[in-house]
Amino acid sequence: xxxxxxxxxxxxxxxxxxxxxxxxxxxxxxxxxxxxxxxxxxxxxxxxxxxxxxxxxxxxxxxxxxxxxxxxxxxxxxxxxxxxxxxxxxxxxxxxxxxxxxxxxxxxxxxxxxxxxxxxxxxxxxxxxxxxxxxxxxxxxxxxxxxxxxxxxxxxxxxxxxxxxxxxxxxxxxxxxxxxxxxxxxxxxxxxxxxxxxxxxxxxxxxxxxxxxxxxxxxxxxxxxxxxxxxxxxxxxxxxxxxxxxxxxxxxxxxxxxxxxxxxxxxxxxxxxxxxxxxxxxxxxxxxxxxxxxxxxxx
Amino acid sequence: xxxxxxxxxxxxxxxxxxxxxxxxxxxxxxxxxxxxxxxxxxxxxxxxxxxxxxxxxxxxxxxxxxxxxxxxxxxxxxxxxxxxxxxxxxxxxxxxxxxxxxxxxxxxxxxxxxxxxxxxxxxxxxxxxxxxxxxxxxxxxxxxxxxxxxxxxxxxxxxxxxxxxxxxxxxxxxxxxxxxxxxxxxxxxxxxxxxxxxxxxxxxxxxxxxxxxxxxxxxxxxxxxxxxxxxxxxxxxxxxxxxxxxxxxxxxxxxxxxxxxxxxxxxxxxxxxxxxxxxxxxxxxxxxxxxxxxxxxxx
Numbered sequence: 001x002x003x004x005x006x007x008x009x010x011x012x013x014x015x016x017x018x019x020x021x022x023x024x025x026x027x028x029x030x031x032x033x034x035x036x037x038x039x040x041x042x043x044x045x046x047x048x049x050x051x052x053x054x055x056x057x058x059x060x061x062x063x064x065x066x067x068x069x070x071x072x073x074x075x076x077x078x079x080x081x082x083x084x085x086x087x088x089x090x091x092x093x094x095x096x097x098x099x100x101x102x103x104x105x106x107x108x109x110x111x112x113x114x115x116x117x118x119x120x121x122x123x124x125x126x127x128x129x130x131x132x133x134x135x136x137x138x139x140x141x142x143x144x145x146x147x148x149x150x151x152x153x154x155x156x157x158x159x160x161x162x163x164x165x166x167x168x169x170x171x172x173x174x175x176x177x178x179x180x181x182x183x184x185x186x187x188x189x190x191x192x193x194x195x196x197x198x199x200x201x202x203x204x205x206x207x208x209x210x211x212x213x214x215x216x217x218x219x220x221x222x223x224x225x226x227x228x229x230x231x232x233x234x235x236x237x238x239x240x241x242x243x244x245x246x247x248x249x250x251x252x253x254x255x256x257x258x259x260x261x262x263x264x265x266x267x268x269x270x271x272x273x274x275x276x277x278x279x280x281x282x283x284x285x286x287x288x289x290x291x292x293x294x295x296x297x298x299x
Numbered sequence: 300x301x302x303x304x305x306x307x308x309x310x311x312x313x314x315x316x317x318x319x320x321x322x323x324x325x326x327x328x329x330x331x332x333x334x335x336x337x338x339x340x341x342x343x344x345x346x347x348x349x350x351x352x353x354x355x356x357x358x359x360x361x362x363x364x365x366x367x368x369x370x371x372x373x374x375x376x377x378x379x380x381x382x383x384x385x386x387x388x389x390x391x392x393x394x395x396x397x398x399x400x401x402x403x404x405x406x407x408x409x410x411x412x413x414x415x416x417x418x419x420x421x422x423x424x425x426x427x428x429x430x431x432x433x434x435x436x437x438x439x440x441x442x443x444x445x446x447x448x449x450x451x452x453x454x455x456x457x458x459x460x461x462x463x464x465x466x467x468x469x470x471x472x473x474x475x476x477x478x479x480x481x482x483x484x485x486x487x488x489x490x491x492x493x494x495x496x497x498x499x500x501x502x503x504x505x506x507x508x509x510x511x512x513x514x515x516x517x518x519x520x521x522x523x524x525x526x527x528x529x530x531x532x533x534x535x536x537x538x539x540x541x542x543x544x545x546x547x548x549x550x551x552x553x554x555x556x557x558x559x560x561x562x563x564x565x566x567x568x569x570x571x572x573x574x575x576x577x578x579x580x581x582x583x584x585x586x587x588x589x590x591x592x593x594x595x596x597x598x
Contacts (some may be wrong), residue, residue, distance in 0.1 A: 116409075118511060163510040177464065177467050177468075238503065238505065238506050242507050243507075299366070
C-alpha cells in the first residue's frame, strides 16, 4: 500500500475517525475507533496517532484534525473563531509540536457566538465541507447528534447558530430516568408525528408530557415502542419550536447519519419544511479536504 | 420504652421513614434509612421491617404503609384509585399476608388520572395529611421533589393533578450531561429569578438555553454558581409555564422539605402567586394518622 500524502482526522469526544489520503484526494484507508478525546490525556493523542498510522508514514506528513481534540481538555486548545465567519481552514489552525518529526499536526478551531452564547467543535468542518460542495447555498443546515446544531449559511459564511441538547436528553431520559422502565428499542411512526405536533403546539407542556409517558404505560398499557417514539417526538418537537426562526421559510439541509437524519426529516415534513439530507460523513471529510487544500495553496 | 400501638411507614423508592406511634398519637420513635423500594425484592420488605422494629412489637400491631412499597415492583401491588376522589385511607388499603403474625400490614393505594395520564404514590398521603389539618382548603398543592406534583384540591377531594420531572431533569443534567462541567454546588438568587422569567417568557427555547449554560461558561466565563442557579431556574420556569392552569388565580401551598420549598416559593413569587409553605414530613405523618384513624373507627 502506498503511503498517504496527508491524514484527515475527525477527533470527537467518544470517537476517532481517520482517513489516509492520497495526493489525488482519494481515501487510501479509513480507520474508526472509540479512542475519543474524552478517554485521553493530552500526551496520549500523539501516541494513539503513531500507534494507528506510524508504519504508514514515510516523510513529514500533514495531519489535519477537527473536533474535540482542540478543546481545552483535549490535545491542545485551538481557540474558537467568532461568527459570522467562513468555516475555519488550515490558516486558522494551531500547529502542535510532536515528538515524532514525521507528524505535522494542524488542529482546526471551533466556532463561538457571543449572543446567544454558543460553541461548536467539529460541526464547523462539516459545514465547510458542505459549502465546498454547494458554494452558492443560502439557507439552513441542521446537524443532528448528541448536541444538534442549526446554522444559518449565507455567502459561504456561518451567520449564526444554535445548539440543542436533544440527543443527550433523549439518551439520559431513556436510559437513566424513570422513563427507562417504559421505553423499548422499538419505534412507532404515528406516535412520533403526534408527539412532534404536541410539543410544537404546547412546548411549555414538555415537563408534564414526559412523565405522562411513564403514566400512560401504567394506566393505559401504552406500548414501549410508542413510548420511545413519543419521547423522541416530544424532544425533537420542542427543538423545532425553538428553532423556528431558523427553518421558517428556509431551505433546510440535514447533515448526519442516515437513521437520525431520517427522523429529523420526518419531523420537519410534519411542518411542511422544504428539506433534504446530505451525508454527514462525506461532509466532514470534504471539510478536512477543503482545509488541507488551503494549506497546500499556501506552500 | 413502651411498645407502639401502631406503626406509620412512608416507603419510597430510595428511602424508608418509619414512626412508632403511641395510642395517644405521639411519636415514640422515628427511624429513617436508605432501604427504599428500589433496593428491595418483594420478600425483603417484611425482613426489613422485623429487623428494624421486631423487638418493639408485643401483640398484633397495625402497620400503615404509603408510597412505592405499593407499586407493582414493590412489596405487594395496591391498585391506583382514580381521581377525582378523597385521599385513600385504610378502607382502600390492601392487606399483606406476613410470616410474622404480629404484623398487620395495610398498604395505601396511589392515585391515577386517565387524561392526561398521570399517577402518584405517597403524595396522596401527604395530601390527605394536609386536608386533615385544613379541611376547608380550596386551592392548589405543589409537592416538589424528584417528580413534582401539582394537585387541585376542592371539597376535600383531589380533583386533578399533574407530574413534572423537574427534579430528575435537574439531577441528570447537572451530574450526567455536558453541563456537569459547568455547574457547582453554589447558588445565585438573581440568576435563578432571571432564568425563571426567561423560561416562562419563552418556554420553547429551553432546549437551546440549556446548552447556552455550557457555552456561557466557555465564551463568557459564567460562574458555576450562576450556571447551577440558571439550570434550576430554567427547569422550574418551564414547569411553572406548564402548570399555569393550576396556580393562576389560586392559593398555592408548597409541601416539601425546607430548601426545595423555598426555591419553589421564590419562583412562584416572581409571578406574584399567593403562596405559602407547609412541612412535607408533618403532612405525610398526618396522612398516615388519618388513614389509621379510619381503621380504628371501623374496628
